[in-house]
Structure formats: structure tokens, C-alpha cells
Amino acid sequence: MVSPGFRSILLDLGVREERLEALEAKGALVEDEFEGLRFLRFRDSAGKLRRGTVVFDRREVILGFPHIKRTVHLENGVKRLFRRKPFYVEEKVDGYNVRVALIRGRLLAFTRGGFVCPFTTERIEDFINPDFFKDYPNLVLAGEMAGPESPYIVEGPPYVKEDIQFFLFDIQEKLTGRSLPVGERYKLAEEYGIPQVERFGLYDSSKITELKELIERLSEERREGIVMKSPDMKRILKYVTPYANVNDIKIGSHIFFDLPHGYFMGRIKRLAFYLAENRIKGDDFEEYAKALGKALLQPFVESIWAVSEGEEVEETFTVRVKRIETAHRMVTHFERLGLKIHIDDIEPLDGMWRITFKRVYPDATHEMFELWNGKAFVD
Secondary structure (H helix, E strand, O other): OOOHHHHHHHHHOOOOHHHHHHHHHOOOEEEEEEOOEEEEEEOOOEOOEOOOOEEOOOOOEEOOOOOOOEOOOHHHHHHHHHOOOOEEEEEEOOOEEEEEEEEOOEEEEEEOOOOEOHHHHHHHHHOOOOHHHHHOOOEEEEEEEEOOOOOOOOOOOOOOOOOOEEEEEEEEEOOOOOEOOHHHHHHHHHHHOOOEOOEEEEEOHHHHHHHHHHHHHHHHOOOOEEEEEOOOOOOEEEEEOHHHHHHHHHHHHOOHHHOOHHHHHHHHHHHHHHHHHOOOOHHHHHHHHHHHHHHHHHHHHHHHHHHHOOOOOEEEEEEEEOOHHHHHHHHHHHHHOOOEEEEEEEEEEOOEEEEEEEEEOHHHHHHHHHHHOOOOOOO
């Protein structure tokens, strides 16, 4: 049950009594704490208060980040959403989504689910000028944390060679969640030296050929894709490169039994529409088919072999932290998410600490082990 204080706040924010009771009944409202700061986290949506919304008090409300629509047919998707109006094109960076806000004098980084991430919160001032929040305490910076040393993603964009970086892609208001216009965001980011996702300029439906050429270049450079945004941020559309679709399958296949089949089918669908839209045939088609088959099968088979030899299905991550305590808070954070984590190594590095840890997948390991040892099942 939600405490009386938070219950009063939610009612003031417009959550109806019956909706509040329904959210409580299914455990969709969770009271949480981070280093003495109490907050309420939404595991489901209630009107404008989207899943991932975080409430500290009546004014300190960080709305959950909205899910962005995607298109699998680039030309038709652009024409349908933007018609003949111009839109900005920015890079879709391969990382994890964070919202950064000043809460009672402290800079906090929230994950998409509304958790305060101890790792990102510790590192965020390495990338963001805190003066921004002195001047704009009512704004939230939304961005992607990406790089080879990430606690959530096993790979990063190819141009981040070590550690991790922050890339801004949105600035929103607290409480309303309204995004600033693209041009205003660009101006503020440049003024305060906040790193942004790469910007490719203004396009419209007459520049589909140039847009497809951009996708080809980004795919060759092993980058994830693009996000298209109307100047007022009212219309947003994302599209991923064929490289990203195949690479995601390669990464996911290693932990095949820990992911829903929709993870794989969605990416196969996107790749199929790319091949159809661009009339990929002959040898080029054979190359894609071969790459897809190898991405799906090779890591999966290697995981089966590992389990058959007594090993566990696992992924290895490396991160840099300023304090050892942060590593232990990370482990606690992951355990709250139901994950099994082992810290393998802690070593000093340039005034920081490099932590190597493994995420173990016991359910996937058990399923592969049982099947390898002859488990019979009905399908």
C-alpha cells in the first residue's frame, strides 16, 4: 500500500482514486529509497504518469520516458508520419537510457524503469556540466550512456574506445514531461558543453535517397540507426540499420533461453523489410542470409557446448567507478532486479577502480542442461 503522504500527492496529480487502488492491487506503485531520499516509482502507467515515472513530492516529478515508434519501411514511414514537413535526423546510439535531474540539491540518474542507478549517478558529473541545473533546476536531461565499459550493455558504439560516455538526445520539463524544441535543446547543449548524439541535419520526404545513403553508411560503420524528430518534438520515429538487427541477434542468441522469442522475431522482421524495401537480391541477399543464420546459431551452439561441459551461461562486464562502495551498490541494485551477479576482479586504474563482474543466467543454464541430458517435452 502507498503511504498517506504519497497517496495525497498522487491524488493532487490527478490520479483517480479507483485507478490508484487498481495500481496498488497489482503492485504497480513501489516506494523506494536512495541514500536517504524517498520516492515513489511507477511500474505501470496512470494517465500522463508513464511507467518509469518517479515522484519525490508534488513538484519533483520525473516522468517516465515515452516509448518511441519505429518504422520498418523507411520511405513509407517517413511519408506517413512527417508527410512533406521537415524533420531533424540524429543518431540512435547503442546504449542504455537515463534521465538526469537535480533532486533536493543532488544530481541523480534514473533508468527507464525508474530506478536510481548508483553507477550512472556516480559517473554522470564526469560528462555533464552541473551549472546547467543551477540555471535550469526544472529541466531533465535525457540521454544514452554508451561505451564498452557499461554495466547493462555488452557492446557500445565503435567510436567509444574505452570507458563510457553520455549522449544527450532530449531535454524535458519536470512534472509535464514536455520536450523542449529541437533547436532550443541544441542551443542549451552547446552553451553548457553537454555532449549530444550526432546530428545529421534537416531532411524531408524529398530526401529519401539521401536518408537511405545515411543508413547504409551507418550500417557499414557498425552503428545502430537514426531517430527522426519534428522541430517541436511532437512527432518522433526511429529506424535501425541492418547491421544492428543482425548484431542484436548475435548478442541475444548467446542467452537464447533468457529472452522472449519476440526479441529475435522483431529483429528478423526489421531486416526482412529492409531487404524487401531496398530490393536486395543475388549475392548481396546471400550475404545477409548467411550473416543472419550465423548470428542466430553460432552463439547459441557455443552456449550449449559450454553448458554440456559444466559451465554456466554468463556475460562479462567491465566498469570504472570512483569508489569501491559504488560497485557493491551496483550488485545490490542488480539483485533487486532479480539478477545473479558475481564480481570477478577489482583493480585500481588512473585514480578510479575497474570492476569486472559476470551476470549469470541460471534459468537458461538449467534449460540447456536439461535438454542436453535428454529432457522430453511437448511442443
